[in-house]
Amino acid sequence: MSKIGFIGLGIMGAPMAAHLVRAGHDVTGYDVAPKGVDALVAAGGEAASGVPAAVAGAEVVVTMLPQDEHVEAVYFGPDGVLENAAPGTLCIDFSTIRPETSIRVAEAGRERGLRVLDAPVSGGEKGAQDAVLSIMVGGDEADVAAAAPVFEAVGRTVARVGGSGAGQYVKAANQLIVGGTYALVAEAIVLMEAAGVDARAGIDVIAGGLAASRILDLKRESMLDREFAPGFRIDLHHKDMGIATAAARSAGVSLPMTGMVAQLIAAARARGYGSLDHSALLKVVEDLSGR
Ligand code: NAD
Numbered sequence: 001m002s003k004i005g006f007i008g009l010g011i012m013g014a015p016m017a018a019h020l021v022r023a024g025h026d027v028t029g030y031d032v033a034p035k036g037v038d039a040l041v042a043a044g045g046e047a048a049s050g051v052p053a054a055v056a057g058a059e060v061v062v063t064m065l066p067q068d069e070h071v072e073a074v075y076f077g078p079d080g081v082l083e084n085a086a087p088g089t090l091c092i093d094f095s096t097i098r099p100e101t102s103i104r105v106a107e108a109g110r111e112r113g114l115r116v117l118d119a120p121v122s123g124g125e126k127g128a129q130d131a132v133l134s135i136m137v138g139g140d141e142a143d144v145a146a147a148a149p150v151f152e153a154v155g156r157t158v159a160r161v162g163g164s165g166a167g168q169y170v171k172a173a174n175q176l177i178v179g180g181t182y183a184l185v186a187e188a189i190v191l192m193e194a195a196g197v198d199a200r201a202g203i204d205v206i207a208g209g210l211a212a213s214r215i216l217d218l219k220r221e222s223m224l225d226r227e228f229a230p231g232f233r234i235d236l237h238h239k240d241m242g243i244a245t246a247a248a249r250s251a252g253v254s255l256p257m258t259g260m261v262a263q264l265i266a267a268a269r270a271r272g273y274g275s276l277d278h279s280a281l282l283k284v285v286e287d288l289s290g291r
Contacts, residue, residue: 055089181215185219
């Protein structure tokens with residue numbers, strides 16, 4: 001059992017923190033919004049009034065924040081983790097951010113005697129609720145081993161993929177596959193409906209063949225029903241496509257499909273769908289098709 005400070009109790013963080021409580025850890029959480037803190041208290045954790053209180057006495061600090069600027073504020077800010085965590089603290093950042101930011105956080109942490117891992121996750125809200133996330137980890141091997149009890153409580157598939165920042169490159173690769181899959185599932189639904197075939201039966205039979213995917217398994221019903229409550233917001237996927245595009249540029253590779261998906265997601269935001277689930281790419285394909 002560890003004493004854990006958990007910062008960022010949103011769609012993903014709240015169920016992850018609750019699983020850590022269930023696994024026997026002593027979890028103190030902080031979020032700028034009260035909803036997630038209330039959920040943690042209801043699950044048996046404790047509320048903190050800010051980052052310093054969340055990390056006070058913690059052996060492990062966990063962060064699950066939306067974007068780079070939030071991670072920078074929480075780590076580098078005047079009341080931040082770097083100022084307040086005790087030397088030796090293991091910091092696990094589950095947020096999806098740019099690899100360069102993860103590297104900067106890890107280097108600054110190292111200078112203060114902290115051990116920082118980037119550990120972005122895949123599996124969505126359902127994966128967090130069911131504690132079956134895939135966790136892609138960058139950082140020192142010994143620190144990854146030390147984080148095992150936390151990873152086991154929230155995830156099922158864990159891999160160390162390299163040093164600091166490496167987890168974020170793998171997450172960028174994951175997100176371009178997820179975005180591309182949603183775009184093509186949306187196109188398949190629009191085609192079947194426009195052709196007047198039974199799209200519901202069609203998508204079911206597709207899900208049993210080579211085109212099977214977890215996205216089809218989990219989201220085909222809600223897409224057919226046009227239910228787009230997040231889940232994973234278009235705004236966050238837009239951020240992730242920016243990370244993937246920048247990573248491709250710095251790696252010197254051409255990813256044409258990623259570029260197209262990034263533009264579709266940008267179109268979704270431009271049409272005002274930013275706070276809907278990323279499955280709302282279906283609405284963009286419908287708009288393009290005049291439907
Ligand atoms: P979210 O917006 O629901 O949760 C983030 C939480 O961080 C919010 O509750 C917000 O109030 C809090 N926060 C922001 N700034 C803060 C600060 N300075 N101090 C304390 N709390 C602060 O987002 P989410 O969907 O849980 O996603 C979190 C991260 O996980 C993102 O990087 C996202 O890309 C990634 N992710 C999300 C999913 C998903 O399906 N939702 C799946 C995999 C990865």
